[in-house]
Amino acid sequence: MKLLDTLHRWTGGLIGLVLALLGLSGAVLVHKEEWIGLPHAGDTQITDLATVAAATEKLMAMPGDPQGIIYASQRLGLHQMRFDEGAGLYASQSGEVVARWASQWERPEIWLFDFHHHLFTGDAGEWVIGVAGLAGLFFVISGVILWWRTRKTFKLRLWPKRMSRPAIVTQHRDLGIVVAPLLLLSVVTGTMMIFRPFAAIIVAPFGPVAETAKALEPPKYKGGPLAANPDWTAMLTTARARFPDAEFRILSKPRKPGDPISLRMKQPGEWLPNGRSTLWFDAATGKLLGARDALAMPAGAQAFNMAYPLHAAKVGGLPYRLLMTASGLALALLGSLTVWTFWFRRPKVARRVVKRAALAKA
Numbered sequence: 001m002k003l004l005d006t007l008h009r010w011t012g013g014l015i016g017l018v019l020a021l022l023g024l025s026g027a028v029l030v031h032k033e034e035w036i037g038l039p040h041a042g043d044t045q046i047t048d049l050a051t052v053a054a055a056t057e058k059l060m061a062m063p064g065d066p067q068g069i070i071y072a073s074q075r076l077g078l079h080q081m082r083f084d085e086g087a088g089l090y091a092s093q094s095g096e097v098v099a100r101w102a103s104q105w106e107r108p109e110i111w112l113f114d115f116h117h118h119l120f121t122g123d124a125g126e127w128v129i130g131v132a133g134l135a136g137l138f139f140v141i142s143g144v145i146l147w148w149r150t151r152k153t154f155k156l157r158l159w160p161k162r163m164s165r166p167a168i169v170t171q172h173r174d175l176g177i178v179v180a181p182l183l184l185l186s187v188v189t190g191t192m193m194i195f196r197p198f199a200a201i202i203v204a205p206f207g208p209v210a211e212t213a214k215a216l217e218p219p220k221y222k223g224g225p226l227a228a229n230p231d232w233t234a235m236l237t238t239a240r241a242r243f244p245d246a247e248f249r250i251l252s253k254p255r256k257p258g259d260p261i262s263l264r265m266k267q268p269g270e271w272l273p274n275g276r277s278t279l280w281f282d283a284a285t286g287k288l289l290g291a292r293d294a295l296a297m298p299a300g301a302q303a304f305n306m307a308y309p310l311h312a313a314k315v316g317g318l319p320y321r322l323l324m325t326a327s328g329l330a331l332a333l334l335g336s337l338t339v340w341t342f343w344f345r346r347p348k349v350a351r352r353v354v355k356r357a358a359l360a361k362a
Helices: 001-031 047-061 108-118 122-148 165-194 197-208 209-216 232-242 297-303 308-311 317-342 346-359
Strands: 068-069 077-081 088-091 097-100 247-252 261-266 277-281 288-292
Touching: 001 088, 001 122, 001 317, 047 068, 047 077, 047 232, 047 247, 108 122, 108 346, 122 165, 122 317, 165 197, 165 277, 165 308, 165 317, 209 297, 232 247, 232 261, 232 277, 232 288, 297 308
Parallel strands: none
Antiparallel strands: 068 077, 068 247, 077 088, 088 097, 247 261, 261 277, 277 288
């Protein structure tokens, strides 16, 4: 137990601040659709094919080489356009521009998302977050084990009685056990999205890992170069015929010559906010190359697709968003106070031992 306690404290001291910042930013992002605050943001989602197609033709013909559209959803009544170098815009569902930005730093919801997912450092930041997620998993499990010894003294406090080390440790221990299930859900689902080997372990009970991995791999379709004026309406019409009850979610141009145009849709039974039912079209002709029905994917792949909506509270409505908000705020509080006590409120006895060891070496 002494070794486990030492590992628990050092894990918190070294990674606690990262976990605290991830928790706080996640709690804010859960409600981003409510605080964007732009005209038409609260409009009712329009799923009519003619209206969506007309807006698509208008927006994709804009100057600046748009890379794609994230269509309006039930919680956000605006289309989002993506351009190179982090530029973009929001448009109403009729295709009228309501806001533009030249870089992500002009839109708080975008740079906050980048921080939460990449720490502003791209793939390197993802690795740091993944390691922090694994550390957080150990942090939660070891904390539950250590709490069991002191369970008879349990007393819930949202804030320490005093800002002394004993009071903070007591509050940390008892608040931690209350929010442990939510923290476990947050760190497991978050780490699943970054580390596929970890995700494979979690979804293994749902089916063969190899089958799941193959189902999640994007198909390798090849086509011609992007046409000067793609027939977006025809593609959307084909997609609606293939998935009649699905919402249009993300339309993307090819990343490089020969790649297809992709269109993601969300069927009623899918949890992912942008769906995983996907169609691929030849960029030169607009011909349908293939389609993937997310609801027909193996059970393991469908389980993996639930990680993001559970992590980001994209299911369950307001009650679940409030639960995940509480999880994020609790993580922010526990992580920050852990760092504070570990580095600035260490026991005096421990400090004397460290000082004596330093003098002995001198």
